[in-house]
Structure formats: C-alpha cells, structure tokens
Amino acid sequence: MTNEKTYLYWNPNLLLEDRVNDLIAQLTLDEKIGLMPQYQIAIERLGVQAYKHGTEAAHGMAWLGEATSYPQPIGLACTWDSELLKRVGGAIGDEARGFYKRNPNLNGLTLWAPTVDMERDPRWGRTEEAYGEDPVLAGKLTAALAQGIQGDHPFYLKAVATLKHFIGNNNEAGRGDSSVSLDPRNLREYYLKAFEIPFKEGGALSMMTAYNAINGVPANLSQLVIDIVKREWGMNGFVVSDAFDVTGTVRDHHYVETVKEAVARSIRDGGIDSITDEAAVVTEAIREALKDGLLTENDLDTALRNTFRVRFRLGEFDPPERNPYAAIDESAILHPEHAELAREAVQKAVVLLKNDGQTLPLQAAKLSKVAVIGPLADVVYRDWYSGTLPYAVTPLQGIRERLAAEGKGAETSYSVGTDRVRIKAVRSGRYVRLSDESKAPLAARAERPEEGDIFEISDWGCGSHTLIALRNNLYVTTDDKNLQASALRIWEWFTKEVFQIRPVDQGSSLVTASTWNGTPVTVDDETGVLLVGDGLAAETANDINVGGAAEAGISVIGTQADTFEFERVSSGLDEAVESARGADAAIVFVGNHPLINGKETMDRPDITLAESQEKLALAVIEENPNTIVVVVGSYPFALNALQEKAKAIIYTSHAGQEIGRAVADVLFGDVNPAGRVNMTWYKSVDQLPPFMDYDIIRGGRTYQYFEGEPLYPFGHGLSYSEFRYEALQLSPNRVVAGTDTAAQVSCRVTNISDCKGEEVVQLYVRADKSRVKRPRLQLADFKRIALAPGESAEVTFQLQLESLAIWDVTRDRFCLESGTYTVMLGASSADLRLEGRLTVAGETIPPRDLTRVTRAANYDAYQGIHLGECVEGGSAAAVNGDRGWLAFCDADLGAGISAVELRAVATENAAVEVRLDGPDGPIAGKCKILAGGEQDWRSLTCGLTGASGRHDVYLVLDGPVSLGWFRMIAD
Numbered sequence: 001m002t003n004e005k006t007y008l009y010w011n012p013n014l015l016l017e018d019r020v021n022d023l024i025a026q027l028t029l030d031e032k033i034g035l036m037p038q039y040q041i042a043i044e045r046l047g048v049q050a051y052k053h054g055t056e057a058a059h060g061m062a063w064l065g066e067a068t069s070y071p072q073p074i075g076l077a078c079t080w081d082s083e084l085l086k087r088v089g090g091a092i093g094d095e096a097r098g099f100y101k102r103n104p105n106l107n108g109l110t111l112w113a114p115t116v117d118m119e120r121d122p123r124w125g126r127t128e129e130a131y132g133e134d135p136v137l138a139g140k141l142t143a144a145l146a147q148g149i150q151g152d153h154p155f156y157l158k159a160v161a162t163l164k165h166f167i168g169n170n171n172e173a174g175r176g177d178s179s180v181s182l183d184p185r186n187l188r189e190y191y192l193k194a195f196e197i198p199f200k201e202g203g204a205l206s207m208m209t210a211y212n213a214i215n216g217v218p219a220n221l222s223q224l225v226i227d228i229v230k231r232e233w234g235m236n237g238f239v240v241s242d243a244f245d246v247t248g249t250v251r252d253h254h255y256v257e258t259v260k261e262a263v264a265r266s267i268r269d270g271g272i273d274s275i276t277d278e279a280a281v282v283t284e285a286i287r288e289a290l291k292d293g294l295l296t297e298n299d300l301d302t303a304l305r306n307t308f309r310v311r312f313r314l315g316e317f318d319p320p321e322r323n324p325y326a327a328i329d330e331s332a333i334l335h336p337e338h339a340e341l342a343r344e345a346v347q348k349a350v351v352l353l354k355n356d357g358q359t360l361p362l363q364a365a366k367l368s369k370v371a372v373i374g375p376l377a378d379v380v381y382r383d384w385y386s387g388t389l390p391y392a393v394t395p396l397q398g399i400r401e402r403l404a405a406e407g408k409g410a411e412t413s414y415s416v417g418t419d420r421v422r423i424k425a426v427r428s429g430r431y432v433r434l435s436d437e438s439k440a441p442l443a444a445r446a447e448r449p450e451e452g453d454i455f456e457i458s459d460w461g462c463g464s465h466t467l468i469a470l471r472n473n474l475y476v477t478t479d480d481k482n483l484q485a486s487a488l489r490i491w492e493w494f495t496k497e498v499f500q501i502r503p504v505d506q507g508s509s510l511v512t513a514s515t516w517n518g519t520p521v522t523v524d525d526e527t528g529v530l531l532v533g534d535g536l537a538a539e540t541a542n543d544i545n546v547g548g549a550a551e552a553g554i555s556v557i558g559t560q561a562d563t564f565e566f567e568r569v570s571s572g573l574d575e576a577v578e579s580a581r582g583a584d585a586a587i588v589f590v591g592n593h594p595l596i597n598g599k600e601t602m603d604r605p606d607i608t609l610a611e612s613q614e615k616l617a618l619a620v621i622e623e624n625p626n627t628i629v630v631v632v633g634s635y636p637f638a639l640n641a642l643q644e645k646a647k648a649i650i651y652t653s654h655a656g657q658e659i660g661r662a663v664a665d666v667l668f669g670d671v672n673p674a675g676r677v678n679m680t681w682y683k684s685v686d687q688l689p690p691f692m693d694y695d696i697i698r699g700g701r702t703y704q705y706f707e708g709e710p711l712y713p714f715g716h717g718l719s720y721s722e723f724r725y726e727a728l729q730l731s732p733n734r735v736v737a738g739t740d741t742a743a744q745v746s747c748r749v750t751n752i753s754d755c756k757g758e759e760v761v762q763l764y765v766r767a768d769k770s771r772v773k774r775p776r777l778q779l780a781d782f783k784r785i786a787l788a789p790g791e792s793a794e795v796t797f798q799l800q801l802e803s804l805a806i807w808d809v810t811r812d813r814f815c816l817e818s819g820t821y822t823v824m825l826g827a828s829s830a831d832l833r834l835e836g837r838l839t840v841a842g843e844t845i846p847p848r849d850l851t852r853v854t855r856a857a858n859y860d861a862y863q864g865i866h867l868g869e870c871v872e873g874g875s876a877a878a879v880n881g882d883r884g885w886l887a888f889c890d891a892d893l894g895a896g897i898s899a900v901e902l903r904a905v906a907t908e909n910a911a912v913e914v915r916l917d918g919p920d921g922p923i924a925g926k927c928k929i930l931a932g933g934e935q936d937w938r939s940l941t942c943g944l945t946g947a948s949g950r951h952d953v954y955l956v957l958d959g960p961v962s963l964g965w966f967r968m969i970a971d
Contacts, residue, residue: 005047012318016155019317020308023048024301032300033286036267037279038240040307042105051311052108053240053274054162057149058115058129058385060342060656061095061333064107067387068095068338068657072594072634073115075349075653077131077678078717080760081784082144088345089148091338093158096149097328109314110160110206110240111149114142116194117169117210119679120701122607123691125172125598128383128634128653129164132678133702133714135190136779136803139197146202151325157205157313158325163198165210165242166219166229167191168694172603176245176252179213180694181866183857185772188807188814190696192224196233205237205310209272211245211252215857216869216876218253218270220245225271238273238306241266247277259285264294273303334390339658346655346662348758348784351675352648352718353631353639359648360628361669361720362585364406371579372396373415373620374589375458375613376632381654382491383594383634389657395589395630398660402668415579417588417616418458418572420470422451423530425523426510426563432528434469435482452528453485454569460596461610463500466490478515483530495595504563512561520561533559573619580624587667588617591632594654598635607638607685614641621645630663636681636712643711651677672720674758674784676828681712697773698861703829704775715779715828721757723787724750725825725833735801737816737842746796747825747834751787758786761795764824764832765804770817771845771890772806772860777829799823801840808845809858816842847892847950851970854888856955856963861887863919865957870964871935872903878962885919885956886963896971897924897947902940903964904929910959914944916951929961937964944968 008014009023026046027035034041042050059076061067070076070088079085092111099107115129116138131138142163151158168180168191182191198204207229210219217223220241229235249255249262256262263285266272275282289295315323352360362370372378372395380392393401396414403410423432431452455476456468467476469485475497477487490497496516504510513521515532522531580586590613598604608614609631618641621627628648631637632655642649650673652663665671680703682688687708689699700706703714727748735743749759763781767774781797801816808815820839826832848854856877857867864884870876877886900914906929914924925944932938947953947968957963 007046010047010317012322016309016312019312020305023308024304027304029297032297032304033283035304035307036275036286036300037282038274038276039279049316050105052106053110053307054112054276055096055099055108055110056385057092057096057111057113060092060387061099062385062387064099065388066334066390068334068342069387069389070342070345071349071655072128072383072653073131074128074634074678075655076145076345077137077141078351078653078675079345079348079784080137080676080782081348082140084345084348085141085144086148087341089145089161090151090158091148091335091341093149093151094328094332094335095338096159097325098330098332101329109157110162110310112162112164112208113149114145114161114198115164116142116198117165118191118194120170120694120696121688121691122636122679122682123598123604123685123688124170125603126600127598128594129385133680134678134704134779135194136197137678137782138194140201143198143202143204146198146204150203150205153324155313156315156323156325157310158328160206160237160310160314161198161202161204162206162208162240163195163204164208166195166207167210167222167224168214169210169212170694171212171692172601175211176248177254178692179216179868180692182214182694183859183867184809184812185807186695186697192228195229199229199233199235205235207235207237207239209239209241209245209270211242211248213253213255215867218249218255220249220266220272221255221270223269230271237310238303239271240274241272241276243276245277246272246275247281260288260292260294264289267303268295268299273306342656343658343662346652346658347665347671349652349655349675350663350666350673351651351677351716352666352673353651353712353716354643354646354649355718356647359626360650360667362667364403364410364668365408367403367410367584369411369413369583370399370403371413371415371583371586371624372399372589373576373579373586374417374616376589376591376630377416377587378414380656380659381594383654384493384600386656392657393660395660395663398662398664399587399667401661402664402670413579413583415576416456416572417576418456420454420456420569420572421566422454422569424452424565424567425528426565428523428525428528430528432523432530432564434471434476434485435529457566459610459612460498460593461608461613462597462605463502464498464596465501466497466596467499478532480515480517480519481532483521483532490593490595495599498596510563510565512563514561520559522559522562573616576616577619577623580620580627583624584626586620586624586627587630588620588627589630589632590614590617592634594634603691604635607636607682609637609639609642617642618645628667632659636677636679638681638683638711640683640711651675669720672755672757674717674719674760676715676717676760677712678714680706680710680714683709683711704778707776713828713830715760715762716830717760717828719757719759721751721753721755721759721787723757723759723827724752726750728825728834728836730823730836730838733837734839735841737801737840740801742798742800743838744796745799745823745825746794748792749785749787749795750792751789754789756786756788758784759827760784762826762828763797763799764826764829765799766822766824767804767817768820768822770806770819774806777824779829799838804840809860810845810848812858815845816840818842818844847890848888850888850891850893850953850966850968853965853967855965856886859886860889868962870937870962872937872964874964876962876964877957879957879960883956883958885954887952887954889952890950891953892950893948893953893968894970895948897944897968898971899941899943899969900925900927900966901969902927902966903937904940904961905933905935905937906931906959906961907934908960910957910961912961912963913956913958914947915954915956916947917954918952919954919956921954922946941969
C-alpha cells in the first residue's frame with residue numbers, strides 16, 4: 001500500500017464535502033464502477049476497505065449470529081413511545097457496531113430499517129414489518145428509531161438507518177411488476193408524509209426504493225426520489241435499490257429492454273446510489289452504459305459522493321479517538337441491558353383489547369390451578385427478519401416462572417390444543433408413513449409399521465397445515481421429491497413445512513394435500529410412503545428474487561393427487577377443555593405463524609383467525625368462563641366471536657426472546673398495559689375496498705376516512721388504571737397563517753385509580769369545513785405518560801399549523817384553508833374526552849382556472865380511472881375499462897369557453913366528452929381521438945358550447961384513452 005494518508009481526504013479537520021470530493025477525484029473509472037454495487041470493493045492503494053451496504057435490523061440485528069431480539073415493528077408501534085423507540089434504536093446501533101468490529105468487510109453499518117410503508121390494508125403480507133396506518137404515528141416512531149440507530153453526535157454516526165420501501169408498497173402479490181395509482185393528494189398527505197418525518201425529524205441518511213411502480217414508473221426510476229427526497233427534503237445521504245430490483249426493471253416490469261438501460265436510468269434519473277443486484281451484472285451493465293453514452297462518469301461521481309459522505313461520517317477515514325462510537329466492540333452484542341430493554345419493549349407493546357369485570361390482572365396468590373392452552377403457548381416464532389435468538393422464554397415458561405415466584409406453587413397444566421392423527425390413503429386403504437430418509441432411529445418408529453406414522457397436525461387457516469412426526473418430534477418437510485420428518489423449525493424463505501390440505505368436496509372428510517409450491521402429495525401403494533408428485537422430480541429451482549414464491553420453480557407434474565382420510569388418534573380440543581375444567585383461570589394463546597399465509601411474497605387472503613383456533617378458544621370459554629385469550633400475531637385479526645365471548649383479550653406481536661416473561665408481567669399485574677393498536681382492527685374484509693386500491697380518501701380506508709364500525713378503533717387499548725381528562729387549553733385559539741407557526745394545546749390528565757399506570761394521550765384534529773373531502777379525524781401528535789395513583793400531569797402539545805394543510809391540486813402546493821378546526825384529546829380515535837375550536841386565518845382556495853394547463857392527475861373526483869405514465873412528464877389519467885370520468889370542481893368558466901385542447905393518446909379509437917355538473921350532465925363538446933401507440937401523445941382541439949359561469953367540469957373518457965393535460969380556450 002502506498003502512503004495514501006497524504007491525500008486530503010484523510011485530514012479530519014477539513015470540510016466533509018472537500019474530503020469526499022478529494023477521495024472521488026483519486027478514483028479511477030474502473031474503481032468507481034466497482035463501488036456502485038451493494039458490496040463495495042476495497043481500493044487498497046487508497047486505504048478504502050471493502051464495505052457492505054445493507055444489514056437487516058428490523059427489530060434487532062439479523063442473520064449475523066445471536067443478537068438481542070425486540071418485538072416485531074408492529075409491536076414496537078403499539079408502544080406509541082418515541083423515547084423507547086430511540087433507546088431500542090440505540091441498542092441496535094450498539095450491536096451493529098459490535099458486529100462491525102467482528103468483521104468490518106461483511107458486517108456493514110448501514111442498516112436496512114425501519115420500514116416506513118403505510119399500512120392502508122391489514123392483508124399486506126409484511127404488515128409485521130411496519131408501523132401502522134397513520135403517517136404521523138409511523139413517521140414519529142421511525143424517526144425516533146432512526147435517531148437511536150444513528151446516535152446523537154453532530155458529525156459521527158453510530159450506524160445508518162435505511163428507510164424502506166419508497167413508495168406505495170403495501171402489497172406482495174405482483175409487487176415486482178405491479179403499478180400503484182397515487183394521485184397528488186394521497187401521495188402528498190399520506191404516503192410521502194410518513195417518509196418526510198423520519199428524514200426531517202429523525203435525520204435518516206439512507207433510503208431503499210420499492211419493487212412496485214408508481215403511476216406506471218418503476219420506483220427505482222421515479223423522479224420523486226431526486227425531486228422530493230433529495231431536493232425538497234434535503235436528504236444528504238444515499239439511496240439503495242431493493243434486492244434484484246434494478247434488473248427487475250427489465251425482467252419483471254418490462255419497462256426497458258436491457259440491463260444497461262435499467263442501470264443507467266436508475267442512477268441518472270432515479271437517484272439510485274447503490275445497486276443491490278449481482279455485482280458482476282451491475283458492473284458490466286455500467287460499462288456498457290458508459291460506452292453507449294447512457295451514463296457519464298459524473299453520474300457515478302454524484303452517486304459515490306452520496307455513499308462516501310455517509311461512510312466518512314461513520315468514521316472510517318478518521319482516527320478512532322475522534323469517533324465516540326469507534327470504541328464499541330463485540331461486548332455490545334447481547335449486552336445484559338439490551339435483554340432488559342427487550343423485556344421492557346414487549347411490556348410496553350402489549351395491548352389490552354378487552355377486560356370485562358376486571359378479569360385482569362390475575363391475582364397469583366389466589367390461584368391454585370391455571371390452564372395454559374393453545375398452539376402459541378409454548379413456542380417463540382421468528383419472522384424472516386428476526387435475528388438468531390440467544391434464548392427464548394415462551395409464554396408457558398413465563399407464567400410458570402411467575403407462579404413459582406409467588407411461592408405458593410400453583411398447578412399449571414398445559415395443552416397445545418392440536419389433534420394427533422394417522423393418515424390413511426383411500427386408494428390402498430393403508431396408513432401412510434414417511435420415508436426412512438427422515439433419519440429417525442428405528443427404535444423411534446411405530447411398533448407396528450402397518451399402523452403408519454402418527455402426526456401432530458396444526459391448522460393455520462386458509463388450508464395451511466404443518467405436521468410434526470411423533471417418531472422424532474420434527475416437522476415434516478420436503479426436498480421437492482420426498483417427505484421427511486427432519487426440520488427442527490419453520491424458518492426459511494420458502495416455507496416447505498407447510499402443506500395445503502383441503503376437503504375433496506364441501507363437508508367431506510376426505511382430503512387432498514399439496515406441498516408449499518402446489519405439487520400434489522401422493523403415496524406409494526407398495527410401501528405406504530408419502531411422495532411429492534411421482535417421487536421422481538428433481539429439486540425445483542427455489543431461487544430468491546423479486547417475484548419470491550411466484551418464481552419458486554413450481555414443479556409441473558401431471559400426477560393425480562391422492563385422496564386421504566385423517567384418523568384422529570387424540571383430540572386436542574377435548575384435551576384443552578379437560579385441562580380448563582376446574583381451573584381458576586384458563587389462558588388461551590392463539591395467533592399466526594409469521595411465515596405462513598401472510599409473509600414477504602404472500603398477502604393474507606383474509607383477516608380471520610384460523611377457524612380451528614377460534615373453535616378451540618370458544619370451547620375453552622364455554623367450559624371455563626374465566627378465560628383470557630392472548631393473541632400473538634403479526635397483524636390485526638377479525639376476532640368477532642372472541643370479542644363477544646371472552647372476558648379478557650390481550651394482543652402482542654411476535655416479540656422475541658422475552659415475550660414469555662413480559663406477557664406474564666402483564667397477566668399478573670406486575671406491569672400495567674398501555675399499548676395501543678397502530679391500525680384499525682376491522683370486523684371483516686367486507687369493510688375493506690379492493691386490495692389494490694391505494695386511494696384511502698375515495699376508498700374510505702384507515703380511521704381517517706373509514707365510516708363503518710371497527711372491531712377495535714385506531715389507538716385503542718385499555719389499562720388497569722382509569723384516567724380523567726380536563727382543562728383543555730388552546731393558546732392562542734385564533735392563528736394567522738404566515739405569522740403564527742403553531743398553537744399550544746394542553747390538558748390535565750389524572751390517574752383516578754389506585755394503580756400506577758401509563759396513558760397514551762392522543763391529539764386529533766378535524767377541519768370543520770373544506771373545499772375537499774378531508775379526514776374524519778387526523779392524528780397530530782401523541783405522548784405516553786406514567787402516573788401514580790392520584791397523580792396529575794399537564795400534557796402539552798405544539799400543534800404545527802402546517803399539519804393542518806392539504807395539498808391543493810388546483811395550484812400544486814400545500815394550502816392552509818381558512819376556517820375552524822376541531823381539536824380533540826383522548827385515549828383513542830373513538831374515545832375523545834376533550835375538544836376545542838381553533839380558528840385559522842389562512843387561504844380560501846379560488847375557483848379553478850381551467851384556461852391554464854391543468855394536469856389530468858389533478859382531479860377532484862374520478863371513476864373508472866387509474867394513473868399511469870406520461871413520458872412527456874407527470875402522470876396520465878387512463879381508463880380502467882371501457883369508460884371513466886374525471887371531475888374538476890368549482891371551475892370559473894367566465895363569460896364562455898369556446899374550445900378545449902387535450903394532450904392525449906388512445907390505443908384504439910376513443911373520445912373525450914366535456915360535460916358540466918356531472919358525468920351525465922349537459923355535454924359541452926366531444927373530442928375524437930384516433931388510435932395510436934401507448935405513448936404516441938398528440939394535441940387535439942375541439943369546440944365547446946354552453947360552457948360559461950361556475951361549474952364542476954367533467955371529462956368523460958370513452959374508450960382506451962389516456963389524458964395527460966388539458967386547457968380551456970376562452971371565447
């Protein structure tokens with residue numbers, strides 16, 4: 001190595017930008033190319049080490065070895081506790097430093113967390129990874145986590161938070177090739193707002209783009225990244241693409257024809273600074289793009305400035321003594337304080353959904369027998385982004401520990417509540433067994449092989465089942481050829497321990513079975529051994545890419561599925577009921593497995609609990625009314641029957657190593673629960689619009705616009721304490737836009753119970769009148785406070801006036817409307833205790849002037865329309881089927897309009913009608929559009945009659961037409 005430290009970039013006293021620029025200036029073109037993939041190469045002659053962008057850390061460090069595990073992000077969000085999230089982020093950052101010290105070339109300090117995506121629909125397969133349906137809640141919590149990860153030093157960074165996935169990412173099915181339609185108001189007021197907060201308040205220095213397209217443009221090519229994130233918000237870090245996504249621009253979206261185009265446009269137009277695709281593919285494509293003039297060396301320089309600006313702040317090029325985080329070593333990994341924090345995080349995340357008659361907390365000293373029941377009672381599951389747990393305390397263990405600590409030694413019975421079965425092949429009439437490749441000791445085999453193997457079967461709903469072979473207590477899995485009892489756990493990208501078992505006909509006791517990828521399960525007639533298909537297929541590809549399960553190499557075998565009969569050896573339900581009989585309390589644990597039915601690459605088909613689990617809980621409740629239901633889940637459930645029948649229900653996410661102790665802490669009153677749901681819990685999917693409808697305003701999604709009755713409203717959560725709200729103060733109660741920036745909102749909250757507790761005070765606002773449809777309620781802020789019995793606290797918020805603004809589609813900017821706003825304080829969105837009025841002297845949105853060029857996407861209302869790409873700039877409004885319309889309300893047409901000019905394209909002959917005051921109102925004119933290519937944009941002008949005065953103007957699109965913009969021409 002040369003004496004590279006003579007270069008200016010090694011001088012820590014120089015300005016950061018000067019140092020970054022000096023380093024970039026020393027690099028050769030080949031070196032620059034090698035630094036563009038996620039795994040950045042080492043430049044030994046310059047003292048630049050190899051570096052990896054992207055280490056998973058959703059709720060603890062993942063995939064690097066044992067690390068402290070915290071609740072899933074949905075659980076962290078249920079804490080509504082920004083201070084806690086900052087501490088959790090700090091602990092994650094500490095452990096990241098520890099792993100970095102262990103291997104700096106492989107264990108990077110840029111962490112792929114938190115996930116900021118808006119959860120407008122609970123069916124999303126990755127609901128456990130994000131922070132809820134409200135942009136303020138998600139934004140402030142992820143801002144706090146990012147602050148903790150990155151540290152408080154004004155220059156040096158502990159680690160770097162990479163916000164995921166920008167933007168409009170809330171579906172898994174088709175995520176690699178679908179486009180979401182986001183109009184300006186939804187985009188600005190909802191989807192972008194969630195990301196803006198952790199950038200501006202949390203100082204996040206990295207972001208990952210999403211797999212999907214937005215209005216027809218793949219996210220890795222979206223101008224939103226440069227125009228809004230980097231320029232408008234001033235994010236001064238770097239943007240990374242998601243795994244295999246840049247090549248997915250060709251493979252999945254079919255948006256461009258070559259990888260060199262995809263790479264060039266991602267860097268040049270999409271603001272991508274680091275590419276997470278195979279390095280050899282990326283570097284070769286960059287070379288081709290440079291050769292063909294699709295990229296310049298300056299484009300690479302711009303990207304590398306962004307990545308190295310962050311690496312400098314991580315302290316890589318400075319003396320360790322200057323960097324306060326450089327001394328953090330491997331002792332930070334699994335630090336005892338982190339285990340305590342993990343337990344506290346679960347305690348604060350637990351939500352008490354129902355508690356009739358003060359069923360909870362349980363009085364341990366008064367209990368003689370407790371029945372613990374259910375498939376989630378004695379297990380701790382991991383999701384895909386969980387780390388390796390150093391230990392795991394199950395709920396059963398936690399309850400037994402707590403009862404043992406009481407000294408009385410209450411009896412604790414346990415029943416998993418699942419059936420044990422033998423499986424009979426109908427065709428041969430014999431019991432089936434597993435291949436000897438399961439490696440079970442012969443002594444562990446059934447004594448009489450003709451009776452076949454016995455399995456413990458778990459029903460996870462939607463036809464998904466798992467089987468444990470009692471011969472060795474291992475999960476049945478497959479190598480896509482045989483079935484074997486050889487899996488210790490359910491945890492891989494492809495969940496090969498899941499079998500789809502469905503009745504042959506409705507109500508039939510006969511079933512068929514298929515493996516994880518839809519291949520039928522059959523049986524060898526001679527041996528009774530279960531096979532996959534014909535048992536001869538080679539192992540399928542199982543490649544992990546953007547498509548996930550959709551491209552998992554599904555085996556196409558013409559083999560007919562065999563029919564089976566499941567013969568019950570023992571009834572889990574009967575055992576559970578027997579266990580609950582005579583118990584002082586029964587605690588039933590139900591929920592989901594994080595890798596079954598809903599996960600990355602797979603959305604949930606429904607929001608119900610598995611029917612078998614609901615039946616189990618209801619049977620126990622019928623036998624023992626003193627039953628508590630504990631839901632351990634990655635997402636909200638429709639718990640209608642349990643809400644009606646159970647005396648008490650609590651919810652926790654899958655929460656890692658300390659879930660058992662923390663749940664026991666809450667059940668027995670050592671901790672007073674104060675968690676709040678971060679999403680609306682609906683009663684049924686019938687209350688939800690179509691899954692791919694991203695328009696929360698028109699679709700009535702989330703608590704902001706939902707008009708129905710939820711099962712549990714946003715922000716809901718009970719306590720063992722009771723709190724009184726009083727003395728609302730608004731200061732001032734009249735504000736002037738441009739002069740005032742905020743109004744102070746305060747109240748007094750008192751704990752009027754004899755139990756210490758925590759309350760989450762929630763501040764909501766509503767515009768009493770507006771030009772447009774606005775939220776029924778809108779969260780503006782929140783605070784979690786702790787109060788002793790009888791203690792009062794003054795809770796004060798600064799209500800920022802900008803949070804009351806809407807995106808004015810008539811002028812393409814935010815607008816604070818004049819009028820009266822209702823300000824509300826309470827314990828949830830449905831439990832508002834105080835309200836006042838705030839008068840705002842702001843703006844009145846003027847009537848539309850349609851003689852100016854008006855983007856079609858800036859509509860006020862629509863039907864049968866989605867937004868797609870207009871290659872000339874902006875988005876185009878396109879017809880979904882045969883006919884759709886756009887409304888542009890309150891337009892001043894003056895003394896008269898004689899014509900309209902349109903910029904449009906149609907793939908078949910089509911027309912655009914101009915109508916007044918309704919889609920079926922008086923027709924003012926009609927423009928015919930001749931067929932052309934998908935992006936063959938043309939200007940057309942047609943005459944109008946009877947168009948004058950104030951009207952709502954409707955453009956009715958008849959046929960496969962897309963409209964970019966239009967303008968009216970006055971008489």
